[in-house]
Amino acid sequence: MAADARLICPSCELQDGGRGVRFTIERRGVAEPAFAVRFDGRVRAYVNRCGHLPVELDWQHNEFFDDSKVYLICATHGALYSPADGRCLGGRCNGRGLAPVAVEERDGAVYLTPSEHEP
Incomplete structure (x- = not known):
């Protein structure tokens, strides 16, 4: 793991x-909201912005899955x-x-990988 990886949780x-x-x-010099979830045993992370309109997905703080727990x-x-x-x-995401x-899970923690950091 790179020394500049940032702890998420x-x-x-x-x-x-x-x-x-x-x-x-931070992307292109702008701070953007993102989120991480676990699905099928793996941690996945995305920018917290719908493909349809620039709104955040979570229906309550940190709730991203639908009732079935199968879809975001x-x-x-x-x-x-x-x-x-x-x-x-x-x-409507069409x-x-x-x-x-990009995140990685290692040693009991989830980290933002350096490739996502602004140069």
């Missing part, structure tokens, strides 16, 4: 299909996304998926 905070963890990234859902208009890869699965954020 302890691994135990992310349960399969459970609450996510919000954090902030936009609280504003119900667009569904694959938690495995951020792909748009239905709704094929525009979520922007992935």
Whole structure:
């Protein structure tokens, strides 16, 4: 793991299909909201912005999954996304998926990888 990797959360905070963890990234000199969730045993992270409109997905703080715990859902208009890869699965996202954020899980913690840091 690179020395400049930034801690997001302890691994135990992310349960399969459970609450996510919000954090902030910097892209092109702008701070943007992001989130991490666990799905199918792996941690996945995305910019917290719907593919349809620039609104955050969570319907309550850190709640990103729909009731089935199978899909990520936009609280504003119900667009569904694959938690495995951020792909748009239905709704107003019209094929525009979520922007992935590179993270790694190591030694009981989840880290933002250096590739996401602004140079």
